[in-house]
Amino acid sequence: MHIIQPPLFDFEEFVRDRRNDRLAIVLEALPAERLIAALERERWTGRKGYWVRGMWAALIAGVLNQCESVADVARLLDRDKDVRTSCGFSRGNQPGEYALRRFLKKLVRRQDLLEECFAGLVGRLRELLPGFGAKLAVDSTDIKAHSNGHRKVPSDLDARWGAKGAGHHAEPAPYLIRGPKGDNQAKKRDLYWWFGYKLHLVIDAAYELPVSFMVTPANESDTTQARALLKKAAPEGCKKKPEAVIMDKGYDSQDNYRLVFSEYGAAPIIPNQGERGR
Numbered sequence: 001m002h003i004i005q006p007p008l009f010d011f012e013e014f015v016r017d018r019r020n021d022r023l024a025i026v027l028e029a030l031p032a033e034r035l036i037a038a039l040e041r042e043r044w045t046g047r048k049g050y051w052v053r054g055m056w057a058a059l060i061a062g063v064l065n066q067c068e069s070v071a072d073v074a075r076l077l078d079r080d081k082d083v084r085t086s087c088g089f090s091r092g093n094q095p096g097e098y099a100l101r102r103f104l105k106k107l108v109r110r111q112d113l114l115e116e117c118f119a120g121l122v123g124r125l126r127e128l129l130p131g132f133g134a135k136l137a138v139d140s141t142d143i144k145a146h147s148n149g150h151r152k153v154p155s156d157l158d159a160r161w162g163a164k165g166a167g168h169h170a171e172p173a174p175y176l177i178r179g180p181k182g183d184n185q186a187k188k189r190d191l192y193w194w195f196g197y198k199l200h201l202v203i204d205a206a207y208e209l210p211v212s213f214m215v216t217p218a219n220e221s222d223t224t225q226a227r228a229l230l231k232k233a234a235p236e237g238c239k240k241k242p243e244a245v246i247m248d249k250g251y252d253s254q255d256n257y258r259l260v261f262s263e264y265g266a267a268p269i270i271p272n273q274g275e276r277g278r
């Protein structure tokens with residue numbers, strides 16, 4: 001007599017209960033089909049032919065697990081069976097750092113589709129969240145490059161020195177940029193330097209969710225990026241226009257006041273820097 005062994009658990013419930021369920025939720029929510037389709041039309045990444053969806057899932061898993069580098073993502077896949085399985089890889093057949101770097105370079109070349117994916121998410125938030133985009137906050141944050149800016153020819157040719165704080169000079173003071181201790185001393189003086197980039201962000205002030213972004217070399221001024229950021233945050237044809245735009249004193253300029261008030265009909269909330277050159 002043939003007896004069929006009943007299942008020990010419901011498979012779908014098992015998948016939902018796993019601790020990496022959030023990865024599946026994020027991947028399902030991302031409108032990345034056009035991006036993935038474009039990447040699948042290219043040659044496979046790596047000698048073993050790692051599939052595009054698995055590589056994409058691995059990078060998203062790295063973000064969710066706060067990996068700081070591609071090498072960290074490779075180590076995550078190696079040590080965490082749940083993440084590895086969720087991405088569709090088996091032990092010993094997961095991509096290494098080199099393959100992940102190659103895939104990341106392909107993503108960079110598809111920046112237009114990446115931004116389209118981000119814009120799709122923002123569009124869905126406008127539909128789901130009441131008042132989303134009404135009150136916007138604009139600011140920037142530093143991104144340190146994995147490169148030594150003191151070298152005559154740094155390995156990252158696009159990175160630049162940037163400064164934050166009142167009264168910073170044109171060139172970085174050496175005693176302010178020698179490791180974490182120097183950085184901490186500089187921050188206490190309201191002045192610190194870094195070698196890398198700036199992430200310029202527009203955030204919905206009520207929901208604390210990003211609306212638009214730009215990445216520039218660290219030496220780019222904040223105030224010059226306001227127009228492009230707001231154009232992305234409230235594009236032509238957008239039914240919901242901002243009611244107020246909040247910026248810090250780094251954006252204090254007549255151009256930005258006119259931009260917010262005249263072109264968007266919103267209230268500009270920008271602290272005054274006071275007397276110039278003080």
